[in-house]
Amino acid sequence: xxxxxxxxxxxxxxxxxxxVFLLAAAxxxxxTGNTDxxxxxxxxxGCYQCHGYAAQGGLNGPRLAQTKLPLIAFxxxxxxxxxxGMPPFRAKVMSDQEVAxxxxxxxxxxxxxxxxxIPLLNx
Amino acid sequence: xxxxxxxxxxxxxxxxxAVTGAAAFAAQATTASAQQSASPAAEKPVVSALTPAFERPxxxxxxDVIKSLDIEYCAANPGTSFRGLHESVINYGGNKAPExxxxxHEESSVALAHGxxxxxGKPMMIMAHGTVGLQHASMAIYNAYCDRVxxxxxxxxxxxxxxxxxxxDWYHSVQDAAAMVRDYVKWDDTPxxxxxxxxSTVRAYSIAMTPPFEPVVxxxxxxxxxxxxxxxxxxxxxxxMSAPPQGDSGAVAEAAKxxxxxxxxxxxxxxxxxxxxxxxxxxxxxxxLQARVHDQRLRMxxxxxxxxxxxxLGDPITPSxxxxxxxxxxxxxxxxTLTHKMTGLNTYGMEVTPxxxxxxxxxxxxxxxxxxxxxxxxxxxxxxxxxxxxGDAEATLPELIDAVKRLITPDRKRALEQRGAKIADAxxxxxxxxxxxxxxxWDASPISTARLAAEVWAQIRNEDWSLVxxxxxxxxWCTRLWDFTKPYHYIGAQGGxxxxxxxxxxxxxxxxxxxHGRLTVNIQPDGDLNYAPGVLWTSxxxxxPLLNIVHNNRAYHQERMYIQMMxxxxxxxxxxxxxxxxxxxxxxxxxxxxKTYGIYGEGPIxxxxxxxxxxxxxxxxxxxxxxxxxxxxxQPR
Numbered sequence: 001x002x003x004x005x006x007x008x009x010x011x012x013x014x015x016x017x018x019x020v021f022l023l024a025a026a027x028x029x030x031x032t033g034n035t036d037x038x039x040x041x042x043x044x045x046g047c048y049q050c051h052g053y054a055a056q057g058g059l060n061g062p063r064l065a066q067t068k069l070p071l072i073a074f075x076x077x078x079x080x081x082x083x084x085g086m087p088p089f090r091a092k093v094m095s096d097q098e099v100a101x102x103x104x105x106x107x108x109x110x111x112x113x114x115x116x117x118i119p120l121l122n123x
Numbered sequence: 124x125x126x127x128x129x130x131x132x133x134x135x136x137x138x139x140x141a142v143t144g145a146a147a148f149a150a151q152a153t154t155a156s157a158q159q160s161a162s163p164a165a166e167k168p169v170v171s172a173l174t175p176a177f178e179r180p181x182x183x184x185x186x187d188v189i190k191s192l193d194i195e196y197c198a199a200n201p202g203t204s205f206r207g208l209h210e211s212v213i214n215y216g217g218n219k220a221p222e223x224x225x226x227x228h229e230e231s232s233v234a235l236a237h238g239x240x241x242x243x244g245k246p247m248m249i250m251a252h253g254t255v256g257l258q259h260a261s262m263a264i265y266n267a268y269c270d271r272v273x274x275x276x277x278x279x280x281x282x283x284x285x286x287x288x289x290x291x292d293w294y295h296s297v298q299d300a301a302a303m304v305r306d307y308v309k310w311d312d313t314p315x316x317x318x319x320x321x322x323s324t325v326r327a328y329s330i331a332m333t334p335p336f337e338p339v340v341x342x343x344x345x346x347x348x349x350x351x352x353x354x355x356x357x358x359x360x361x362x363x364m365s366a367p368p369q370g371d372s373g374a375v376a377e378a379a380k381x382x383x384x385x386x387x388x389x390x391x392x393x394x395x396x397x398x399x400x401x402x403x404x405x406x407x408x409x410x411x412l413q414a415r416v417h418d419q420r421l422r423m424x425x426x427x428x429x430x431x432x433x434x435x436l437g438d439p440i441t442p443s444x445x446x447x448x449x450x451x452x453x454x455x456x457x458x459x460t461l462t463h464k465m466t467g468l469n470t471y472g473m474e475v476t477p478x479x480x481x482x483x484x485x486x487x488x489x490x491x492x493x494x495x496x497x498x499x500x501x502x503x504x505x506x507x508x509x510x511x512x513x514g515d516a517e518a519t520l521p522e523l524i525d526a527v528k529r530l531i532t533p534d535r536k537r538a539l540e541q542r543g544a545k546i547a548d549a550x551x552x553x554x555x556x557x558x559x560x561x562x563x564x565w566d567a568s569p570i571s572t573a574r575l576a577a578e579v580w581a582q583i584r585n586e587d588w589s590l591v592x593x594x595x596x597x598x599x600w601c602t603r604l605w606d607f608t609k610p611y612h613y614i615g616a617q618g619g620x621x622x623x624x625x626x627x628x629x630x631x632x633x634x635x636x637x638x639h640g641r642l643t644v645n646i647q648p649d650g651d652l653n654y655a656p657g658v659l660w661t662s663x664x665x666x667x668p669l670l671n672i673v674h675n676n677r678a679y680h681q682e683r684m685y686i687q688m689m690x691x692x693x694x695x696x697x698x699x700x701x702x703x704x705x706x707x708x709x710x711x712x713x714x715x716x717x718k719t720y721g722i723y724g725e726g727p728i729x730x731x732x733x734x735x736x737x738x739x740x741x742x743x744x745x746x747x748x749x750x751x752x753x754x755x756x757x758q759p760r
Contacts, residue, residue, distance in 0.1 A: 046687045046697050049680065049759055054564035056571060058760040059438055059598045060684060065563055083467040085684070087691030112562040120577040121558045121604075123584060 033097075033104025041102050045094065050085070055106045060085060065109040075099050181317050182211035182348040184357060188321045189221060191359045192328050194248050194275070196239070196634070197221040198232035200259075202252020204279025204295060207348030209250065221248055224634075224665060227657025229256045231627040233263030233338075234617075235658065236274045238591060238628030241422075241614040242635035244398060246273040246331055250343075253280050253295035257303050262621045267338045268307040269501045270421075270618025271394050271454075271491075273331035274338040275324075276304075281345040282313070301340040306498045309337035317347060317354050325360045333365040334397065334515035335490040370488055370514035372522065378451070378486045378510055379526035383535065385449035385484075387542070388414045391442070392424035393455040395516050399610040402426070404520040405453070411527050413543030415550075417442040419456055420594055420602055421615040427607040430547035434554050435599055444479050452487045452508075453516040459504035468688050488523075490515040501619065557603040569756045570731045572674065576600035578734045579644060579672065582742055586642040591632035592625055593617060596648045597674055598760045611641065622679075623654030626671070630662045633669035633750075642745060643668065647752075649675045649706065649713065659720035662750040670745045671752040672738075673713045675727065676759045678705040683759075717752035726754025 042048060042055075050061030057063030067074065078089045078099055094102075115121050185208055189197075197212060199205070212223050226232040229251050236247035251260045257278055267274050280300040281287050287296055297303075301311035310330045314320035320343070327339040382388050390409060396402050405424055409416045409431045416432050418425045420439050425432055433442060441461055444450055452458045462485065466474045479485075485508040492513045495502050512519065531539065561573035576597055584606070593616040594601045607613055614632055617624035629645035636643045652673060662669055683704035690697045701707070710727075717724025723744045725737050734755065741751040 044698060046683070046700055049684050049687060049700075052564055052567075052571065052758045052760070053569060054567040054571065054758070056564035056567070056573075056758075057560065058572075058758075059595075060760060063560065063563060081469055083470050085468055085688060087469050087688040087697070089691060090694055092694050093691065093696050112559075113565060115555075115558045115562050118562055118565060120574075120581050121561055123577070123580060123604075 033100040033102075035101070035105045035108045037098070038101035038103070038105025038108075041094070041098055042105055045089070045102075047102065055109060064106045066111060067103075067106055071100060071103050074103050178351040179215075180207055180211065180349055181320075181352055182207035182343075183215045184317050184352055185320060185324075185343060185348065186211045186216040188324050188359050189248060189277075190216065192325070192362060194221045194246070195243075196224050196236075197248040197250055197277070198224040198226050198235045198631075199250035200226050200229050200232060200252075200256065202250070202256045202279055202295075203291070204253045204256075204281055204345045205250045205277065205343060205348065206279075207345065208277065208279070208343055211348075224661060226627075226661055228655040229259035230263045230623055231630075231655045231658040231661065233260045233267065233274060233276070234624045234627035234655075235631035235634070235661070237263065237267045237270065237272050237618075237624065238614065238631030238633075239635045240267075240272050240274065240336075240631075241270075241628075242589070242591070242611055242632045246275050246328070247631070248275045248277055250277045250279065253278070253300065254297050254303070255295055257300065261304055262619075262623065263627075264304050264338050265307045265499070266617045266619040266621045266624050268309075268499075268618070269620075270615065271335045271337060271397075272618065273336040275327060275331060276308070276338060276340040278340055278342045279345055279348075280313075280342050282315075282342075283344075283346050286346045300342045304338075304340060306496055307338075308340050309335075309494060311340035311342070313342040314344070314347070317352060317357055320347065321357065321359045325362050328362060329364055334367045334518065335494050336397065337494060367515040367518035368490055368493060368513070369522070370512035370516075370519035374510060374512045375519060375522050376526050378488070378512065379523055379530055381449050381484050381486060381510065382412055382414070382451060383527055383530040387447055388412060388449040388451060389444055389447040390414050390416045390451045390453065391419065391444075391455045391458075391461060392416060392422075392453045393419045394421045394615070395453040396422045396424045396610065397515075397517055401517045401520075402610060404517060404524065408520060408524050408527065411524060411531070413539040413546070414451075415546045417444075420599065420613065421456055423607060423610050423613040423615075424453075427602055427605060428554075430550060431543065432550060433546075434550055434557060434603055436553060436556060436560075436603075438595070439599060439602065440595075444483075447479060447483055449484045449486065450479065452485070452489070453520075454489050454491070455487065457503045458485065458487055458506045458508070462506070468685070469692055484509045486510040486512070488512040488514060488516040488519050554603075561600065561604065564758065566731060567758065568729050568731065569676075569758050570729065570734065571758045572597035572760060573600045573604070574731050575646070575672070575674070575734070575755060575757060576604050578731070578738060579646070580605050581735065582738045583642055583644060586742075587640065588612070588642045588644060589632065589636050590614075590644050590646070591629045591636075592644070592646045593648075594646075596760070597646055597757075601646070611636065611639075622651050625651040627655060627658040627661075629669060629671065630658050630667055630750075633662070633667050634665070637667060637748075642742065643670065645669060645671045647671050647673050649673055649677065649711065650679045652713070653706075653711070656716055656720065659717060659722055659750065659752070663721035666748055667750060668745045668748050669750040670738075670741055671717075671750065672741075673726070673752065673754045674757050675713060675754055676757050677707055677710060678759065680704075680759045713752060713754035717754075723749065723751040724754070725752070727756050728753060729756040 055065035281296045312323040331339045564571035633643035687700040714724035714726040744751040
């Protein structure tokens with residue numbers, strides 16, 4: 001972060017500071033996200049339709065399970081997805097807390113078994 | 124006014140009929156007398172001139188014509204306007220070549236023939252009844268048209284109003300019977316004599332089987348079928364097959380130059396391989412050029428584990444061509460969509476951006492331009508290609524390969540080999556990545572489509588197998604995990620993206636595979652199966668061995684995703700996206716459906732651990748020569 005701020009003027013520094021706070025807030029939300037409610041929302045809101053029940057991803061949506069995205073980036077994509085097929089989920093449809101719950105749910109999936117341990121994937 | 128009813132009654136029949144036929148045909152006397160009396164009210168039954176004649180009916184000769192074309196089967200739901208032909212097929216023709224396949228819907232008849240043709244490489248005949256039968260059949264004919272598949276539709280109709288006996292005959296008859304489907308068949312005719320029928324049917328076969336392959340329609344007039352043969356010197360013309368149209372030699376030489384000099388040429392194969400030779404030729408071209416191949420999976424074009432095959436991570440219909448400097452489309456589908464990106468459904472308006480880098484040369488070899496129609500626009504958007512070669516790609520490849528070989532110097536060959544090694548390395552990474560992705564939901568329930576594909580592969584990989592369903596619905600997991608090498612290992616999709624094709628096409632393909640003893644596998648979407656499930660009975664009745672695995676996501680899933688997108692885009696919440704798009708309350712039990720239609724059924728199976736034993740049991744049934752069905756509760760895609 002220091003490197004990022006190093007060459008920036010004061011005007012450009014403010015958004016970065018804001019990001020730091022947002023990131024902290026997001027981290028807090030992720031820690032307090034309710035996985036049970038996240039699962040309910042994941043199903044109710046149809047996330048599974050493109051991303052799969054196990055958030056494994058498919059032709060119509062990328063893998064979400066064990067996402068490496070921070071919550072703030074996850075939320076940003078959810079609110080304003082890039083052009084394609086992903087529908088926007090604005091706050092009117094999913095509150096920030098609900099997004100955090102879904103985030104907590106998809107983070108809760110265990111890591112998949114290594115391919116070498118699945119004989120059928122080594123045929 | 125000429126008496127059309129009497130016109131076909133010759134004197135010999137009249138004399139014989141006067142002796143033998145009066146009682147049996149008393150009902151027809153009314154017709155005869157009406158044509159002779161100025162006062163219908165005053166008419167009285169008289170001994171008829173129309174008699175039961177046991178001379179050969181016209182439909183017997185029609186069967187002779189059909190037999191001359193070596194057509195193995197005719198698929199049909201019975202219909203009044205072709206009852207004469209139906210009877211001749213099963214009795215005069217001995218119900219052999221063609222054998223009558225009993226279908227429970229005309230859409231199934233056509234889709235069954237569609238699947239058969241893609242395995243067998245030749246058309247089956249379909250019989251359809253007048254207005255109603257053809258309208259039922261029409262969607263499946265359109266699919267076959269878009270998929271460039273040959274079919275012969277024999278359409279019953281009663282053109283002569285004097286022979287329309289009741290209201291149904293009027294509802295079901297039509298002035299120009301083939302008009303309903305003329306926009307999406309290659310050719311049709313309405314023969315008015317038997318000699319005309321013979322010539323047009325032979326011509327129709329030849330036209331259907333000249334690339335681009337397409338359906339054709341012959342209207343078999345009901346009167347012509349049922350009246351005795353009274354034409355002299357009838358003969359059946361010799362079938363003359365046309366050589367497939369080949370690309371212009373100069374243009375092919377130019378294409379070879381562009382390909383050999385390219386730094387990163389990419390080949391996109393659509394409906395290329397129409398014979399087994401197509402795979403061999405594409406492999407030879409790719410090996411010679413050491414070029415990456417994208418198989419759009421519309422035919423079995425290229426071995427899936429070939430080092431140059433760009434194994435898809437996503438949809439192979441629209442692979443990324445961003446790094447190409449020359450793109451060669453071989454009967455490619457939607458070359459424009461391949462090279463452009465459009466604004467997504469989640470935003471308003473429409474912007475288009477190219478997906479290939481500036482200066483990329485586009486070469487297209489395709490026969491599609493030989494059969495453009497106006498109303499139905501399956502040809503796609505106009506593409507500003509650099510070299511457009513009109514001709515059948517498979518027929519053009521030998522000359523292209525020769526031209527490419529002539530241009531490759533030893534130095535160039537070494538450079539190409541280095542490129543090939545890099546492509547092989549990248550493709551191996553894609554294969555590894557696919558296996559990692561398959562592991563993500565490995566133990567999930569509902570069962571992931573990757574797990575489903577891997578479990579099926581484990582059971583069939585040592586058999587002589589044939590996958591006859593569209594691999595798109597299970598997210599191309601079979602393509603991503605299986606080793607496809609032989610022409611019958613895959614047959615592509617429905618063509619026009621019309622639903623209702625899957626189950627009947629699988630039955631038709633399995634029928635063609637039966638005599639070769641192949642294990643035919645159909646990963647069957649549930650929504651598609653519900654269009655015309657009666658084809659399960661057809662497979663039972665005709666003892667067609669076929670392993671059906673229902674990919675049961677309990678929805679018209681593509682549409683459910685679209686409704687979700689629409690609702691979310693409009694900020695209305697998406698809780699209602701299930702309305703009109705899902706099968707629940709109650710769920711449909713496909714194993715019970717299978718049993719109802721007389722085939723082995725098992726399921727619903729939702730635990731992945733139960734899949735392998737169930738597959739083994741079902742395959743055992745199929746190996747005995749019968750169809751079987753497993754209902755598998757799956758992830759959506």
